[in-house]
Amino acid sequence: MPIKTLRIPTADGHADAFAALPDGGGEHPGVLMYADGFGIRPVLREMARELAAHGYYVLVPNLFYRHGPAPVVELPEHIGEEDRPAVLARLMPMIEAHTAERTLRDADAYLTFLASRPEVAAGPVAVTGYCIGGLLAMRTAAAHPGQVAAVAAFHGPVGADGPDLFAKVTAQVHLGHAEGDLTPEALGALNQALDAAGVSHTSEIYPGTVHGFTMSDTDAFDASGLKLHWDRLLPLLDRTLGYG
Numbered sequence: 001m002p003i004k005t006l007r008i009p010t011a012d013g014h015a016d017a018f019a020a021l022p023d024g025g026g027e028h029p030g031v032l033m034y035a036d037g038f039g040i041r042p043v044l045r046e047m048a049r050e051l052a053a054h055g056y057y058v059l060v061p062n063l064f065y066r067h068g069p070a071p072v073v074e075l076p077e078h079i080g081e082e083d084r085p086a087v088l089a090r091l092m093p094m095i096e097a098h099t100a101e102r103t104l105r106d107a108d109a110y111l112t113f114l115a116s117r118p119e120v121a122a123g124p125v126a127v128t129g130y131c132i133g134g135l136l137a138m139r140t141a142a143a144h145p146g147q148v149a150a151v152a153a154f155h156g157p158v159g160a161d162g163p164d165l166f167a168k169v170t171a172q173v174h175l176g177h178a179e180g181d182l183t184p185e186a187l188g189a190l191n192q193a194l195d196a197a198g199v200s201h202t203s204e205i206y207p208g209t210v211h212g213f214t215m216s217d218t219d220a221f222d223a224s225g226l227k228l229h230w231d232r233l234l235p236l237l238d239r240t241l242g243y244g
Contacts, residue, residue: 003019006018008061010109011109016061016062017060018048020052020060021058027119028056029120030059030125031059032061033127035062038075038079038087039091042217043216047214056237056241063132063136079219111147124149126152126236127151129153130154131154131211133153134157134158135160137153138156142166145171150173152176153173155178169197172200174202177204177206178210178213179207180209191203
């Protein structure tokens with residue numbers, strides 16, 4: 001799948017990004033993919049290519065472009081447990097600076113960019129995200145109910161903004177939680193809040209997983225968890241976008 005390097009104008013400058021496209025040209029439904037806290041790196045390109053192979057134009061922006069182009073910090077080829085503290089110590093100030101207000105300004109720019117691309121079919125888009133990107137995906141869906149038809153978040157703190165956020169979501173939602181992140185009781189409370197807000201959703205704990213299970217360049221990776229992620233994500237996109 002071809003990869004295009006991009007610069008997207010935003011209210012605060014220009015965000016570096018890349019897009020993965022299906023082979024063969026033509027128009028395809030758009031998917032905005034938010035990276036996890038480690039940001040753009042080879043594993044994100046692999047995942048975007050995999051999704052593009054199913055017929056989608058996949059846009060992956062650098063969440064931390066205000067701090068420089070990706071990668072904003074030097075990352076080891078494999079992020080082991082011994083590496084995480086030092087890497088996170090450098091990333092956490094950037095994650096904490098990425099406020100809800102910044103998220104929404106950037107989301108406006110990313111969705112406007114998708115709508116302008118000749119390779120992107122007219123109509124609704126989907127948003128997916130990993131770790132902190134899962135929360136950004138939910139915020140984006142809540143802010144653009146007429147444009148976002150599906151949102152999927154994996155091992156993400158999707159309830160961090162409280163139930164008021166859910167009340168604004170009209171997209172179909174799938175949430176894939178790490179067993180190490182969420183107790184069954186907490187899952188029940190989250191799903192009750194989604195039900196009360198009228199959100200059409202599936203929300204489940206992926207068995208035997210820990211936070212970050214989708215990322216093959218970390219010690220958290222779980223192959224069965226990643227497969228379940230694709231088994232949930234692809235039908236959601238096919239149902240809501242109809243072109244996959």
